[in-house]
Structure formats: structure tokens, C-alpha cells
Amino acid sequence: MALPQKASTPIFADAPAGTLRLIVYLALAAVLMVLDHRNGWLQRVRYATAAAIVPIYKLAAAPADWIHDAKTAFTSHTQLVDDNRALREALLLSEARLNRMQAVSQQNTRLKQLLDTQRQLDMHAQLAHLINVQLDPNHDRVMLNIGANEGVRVGQVVIDAHGVMGQVIETMPHASVAMLIIDPAHAVPVMLDRTGLRGIAHGTGNSAQLLVPNLPLSADVKPGDKLVTSGLGGRFPAGFPVGTVTAVERGPSGLFQQALVRPAAQLDHSGEVLLLHDLPEPVGPPAPAPQVGPPDALAPAATKAAPATSKSAGAVP
């Protein structure tokens, strides 16, 4: 006797309905992705729901923080003493250097006044802590614990004690996201400290490497050269260390050489970073010089009388 059809185990349970539903959801996801890619919806939604999202980040970061705290708690006394001594020496060195720099800086200010330029080298920085979460294993981004309410703006430069780390790409009320210079989508205009040769350092996704492509074959670059930001492009202020050249090789086309660079900033270490507040001076022609000369009131009467028919003459008392 044959079993009734219904009793058999359905190997493909309600397949047509499932497929239809899948197609609907795929279409919905595709529409969402296109809209987000075009209009940046995600960041607006994230900004609006930050009150709910940021505590989740803090929660996810908690275990890593505990491990870090435990490590600090169990660090041996001798190591602390060593660290302390090393830090004191570093501080002494920095202070000595700073004292010398102060004299140079004053001299610089005087010279600049003579040259009548408006440029400022003052640095306004804000301290931020990293929140120890990994947003996406395939993007090199970090999360900072201050955001739009603390004055953080998109485009601000993030540095640590050793060099440039990256820039802020997204802000939430009390948190922000920064893209590191090693992200493949990131590039920094750089300058060779020794020769002044300019280039652009691209991220490679590898935390120990940046790439400066398209350097002329005749350019004088060698391992050990220091790279600093050139200030071109208007995003990164000039003169911050970016990295050290580790190797120079022929590019894929053979017509240029490229330099591999080890970033100066300690990108793997979580901890404190500085957010620069000073946006660099805008690129473009200098502002027009102010009108110099005696005030209008002292103008001779003859010139006042001549355009007497025009309305502007009435303004002069």
C-alpha cells in the first residue's frame, strides 16, 4: 500500500514560497545598498541611533580593557621602575629640545611679522581614547571616545606621539570613527625630509606598510629616509612624521620606482591619540591686502564734488 503523499518528509519544504521571499529580500538589500552608497544613509542612521549603539561598543570593548587592566595590575615593580626611568629621560630630552625650539619659534614669529604672513604654527589638539572594538576586520578603522558634541568634525587629523595615524571620517554625538593611514582607501601627501621630493603615500591594508608609487627613476630615495606630511591637498598640516622608507623598488610598469614605508605612528597600540583642531591654511591665492591710505573724510573736496550726482557722495559726512 502506498503512503499518502503528505506523510513523506518534505526534502524541499515550501521551496517556491521561500524562493520568492528570498528574491524580495535580495532586492530590498540591493536597494538599501545602492541608496546608502549614494546618499550615506548609514551614517545618518548611526548618528541618530548613537545613544543605543555606543554603549554596545563599550560593552564589546570591555573584555579587552579588562585584559589590559589586568596586565597593568600584574606588571612587575622593576618593569615599572624601568618604564619610569625611560619616560623621565624621554621627558628631559623633549624639554631640552622644546626650550631650544621656543627660541627658534620666537625668531620665526618675528621673521613672519616682517614678512607679513598670517600663517600660524600653533597646534590645538584634543586628547581622545580609542574604544577597543574592531568595526570590520577588512577595514582599517578605529573608534574614538569623543564625538560631535565634544567638537570633533569630519576631516580632523589624528596623530599619536610618533606620527600621523589617520583622519576622522564619521562622527556621532559622543564617539567618532577614524580611518587609519594604512587603509587601502587612504592616501597622504608626503614629502621626503632629506630632499624635499614629493609623493603620495597610499595604505596597503598591512599595518606595517605604506606605499609611495610613481617616483621618478632618477629620484634620490633610499632606505632610512624619513617622510613627513607635505601639507599639499589641504587636509594634513605640513611637517608631521609619516614613516621611514624601508625599501625602494621598480614599480609594476618599470617606468617609475616606488618606496615601501613603515608608518611612524604606532597603529597597533591602543591608547591615547591627539585630534588636531587646526585645519591647515586653505590652499589658494592669499587674501587681498587691506586698503592702505588716509581715510575718506580727509579726501580733498574737489574729488568729493566731482561725483556729487552719484549716491555714494551722500555717505560722506
Add this chain to the structure above:
Amino acid sequence: MNRIRTQAWAFGASIVLALLLTLMPLPAPIMPLKPYWPALVLIYWSLESTDHVSIGLAFLIGIVADLLNGALLGDQALRLAVLTFIVLRYRSRIRFFPMWQQASAVWLLLLNNHVLQALIRAFAGDSPLPALSWLAPAAGAVIWPFVFLLLDDVNTRLRGKAARSA
């Protein structure tokens, strides 16, 4: 009724835990190998019972994961919907596979997920995935038996408790 409610709690808790685990940092050398936790948990629950998991729910979980990760809205939603669809479709076969076969099925599912991710990134104009990240599905398959046993154990205990209290 009670059993289903307890199971729903366990389901929710495991999903939340998976989302938190996705955000947690790993030491830099093994970072690209991080298994895709929401997918593993969703595979378990779609094999376990059809009461909780549907394509729509997987889509919603994906949206939440996208909000948390902040890469591209709809990316994980699409991938998790596809994954759940395949698992629900072949549920009655995968359920009775021996563990090693199940793990290889999970590897294939995660690999498919990874290919989709690479495609989406290519369409969005993002940089290609790092080469090492193609080992992540294998890491997920290796960890699958442990995830399965752990969740199954929790599930059995909860069921026993619910049965006793009922």
C-alpha cells in the same frame, strides 16, 4: 509554549553574543581569521528548529549588524538572508549529516558568504579583501563543532528545565 519561549530567549541571547563577538578585537596576527559569528549562530538555529529563524529575521539581524559595523547598509543583511535561505532549503539533509560532513557544509556556506562579500565590495568600489581573509571560512568550519556542541548543550538543558517546570 513555555519551551518555545525559553528557546526564543536562548536564540536572542546567542544572536546578541554573536554580534558582540564580531565587534571584539582579536590579536593582529589572527585578525583576518575571525569567524563570522552571526552566520554560525544562525546556521545552528535554522538547523535546530524552524520556529525562530526565517529569511526575514536573518535580514533584520543583518541590518543590525550593518548598523554596528558601519560599512555598507544592506551588505550583511543580504548575505545572511542568502545563507539562511540555503540552510532552510537543505535543512532536512544537513541536520542528519555526521559532524565532519556538517563542518564541510558550513565551510561551503561560509565560503559562499565570503564570495558574496567580495562581489559586493567590488560593486561598491571598495578595495579587494585581503588574501588571508579567504581562510576565515575554514576557521569558521573548524570552530563549528564547538559552537554546535555548546549551543546544543545549552538548548538541551533549557529544554529539560522548561519540561520540569511545566
